[in-house]
Amino acid sequence: MFSHKYLVLCGLLFAAIAASGCSSDGTTTTDSSAEPVTNSSTPGLDTDLFVSGALASGITTEPCLLSGGTQTTCYVIEIAGVPADQEIGPFCPPTIFSDAELGGIWFDGGGDVYDLDGDFIVNLANLYGDQNWLLYDPNSGDVNITDTQVACEAAARPNVDPEYQNHCVVCSIDYYDGGVTQTLLIPTEPVALSSPDSIRNTDVGVSLNGVVLAPPAPVDAILGAYTIAAFDDCGGHVNPVEGYHYHGATGCTEIGTQVDGHAATLGYAMDGYAILGMLNEDGTEPTDLDGCRGHTDDTRGYHYHAASAGENMFIGCFNGEQGTIQ
Ligand SMILES: [Zn+2]
Ligand SMILES: [Zn+2]
Structure with missing residues (x-):
């Protein structure tokens, strides 16, 4: 299990390659013709849904102990740790004149998703109501970016090195x-809890393209150090502990298309229940979600629908006993 020891991180950005399959506002442009289709009435993980290249080895099973004390069987899923179907980055805009194509996104849990363009960088002092924000060189317009491994790791610590205050933080993968x-280790059959378990500081689950779904980014600590832990347009960034990981659902990994117009599966929670996109194909959000953002239907059994990325989370709590990350 990994705690979210490092605050921030991001990756490679100077290449400024737009993440393929993702527009700058985080919506997906994936071609739906080749998407896998799932229609299982049994809740639990469909191993066929993982994208080719998402896994470092084939999925196996082994005995495991879940968070609630249940001894059962788990899938052993070794993820590659980089998205199999997506270029990562860009993250921080190079200058205050950069447009949104040259940067990723930022969200702080307040509900909004911001494009990381030059205007955003200039506006930080107003946005957060604190004149100590100055994330760029006023003479050149260049954005302060952690462009070495030493710099990114010093800025990504919980106690950010003061030298890297007012930096846009990026770590290259x-x-x-x-x-x-x-x-x-994720249970082959989810084991429901009598009362939900809260999200702590360990990973929430896994995406179908081979990346962990992280707990909420620690935005208070990040902003308190006058840093921005830039995400790319798919809601992910890089840190030394977990490499590339997602903090929000932006549509990039919703590839498990449902036959009935229900939202597509994007991954699985550590309790084995599927996590689907927030919205169904008709653009509506289910209205009967519980506090964990889950509900049950005859086609899929119990499953979650991801929160919006602006909420800085995927699900509200766990409805089942969780497996572990080794
Ligand atoms: Zn992170
Ligand atoms: Zn649903």
Whole structure:
């Protein structure tokens, strides 16, 4: 299990390659013709849904102990740690004159998703009502970016090195061998809890393209140090512990299309229940979600619908006993 020890992080940005399949506002442009279709009435993980290249090895099963004390069988899922179907980045805009194509997004849990363009950088002092924000060189217009491994790790610590206050924080995935492989044990059959379990500081689940779904980004600590832990347009960034990881659902990984117009599956929670996109195909959000953002239907059984990225979370709590990350 990994705590979210490092605050921030992001990745490679200077190449300024727009994440393929994701527009700058975070919506997906994935071609739906080749998407897998699931229509299982049994809640639980469909191993066929993982994208080719998402896994570092084939899925197996082994005995496991869940968070509620249940001894059962878990899938052993070794993820590659980089998105199999998406270029990562860009993250921080290079200058205050950059447009949204050259940067990713930022969200702080207040509900909004901001494009990381030059205007956003200039407006930080107003946005957060604190004149100590100055994330750029006023003479050149260049944005202060952590452009070495030493700098990114000093800025990504819970106690940010004061030298890196007023920086847009980026860590290149190249510092971490191109991705951090992790092994997740997720129950083959979810075991419902009598009362939900809260989200703590360990990962919430896994995406179908091979990346962990992280707990909420610690935005108070990030903003308190006058830093922005830039996300790319898919809601992910890089840190030294987990490599590339997602903090919000932006549509990029919703590839498990449902036959009945229900939202598509984007991944699985650590309790084995599916996490679907927030909205159904007709653009509506289910109205009967519980506090964990889950509900039950005859086609899928119990499943979650992701929150909006602006809420800085995927699900509100766990409805089932969780497996572990090794
Ligand atoms: Zn993070
Ligand atoms: Zn649903």
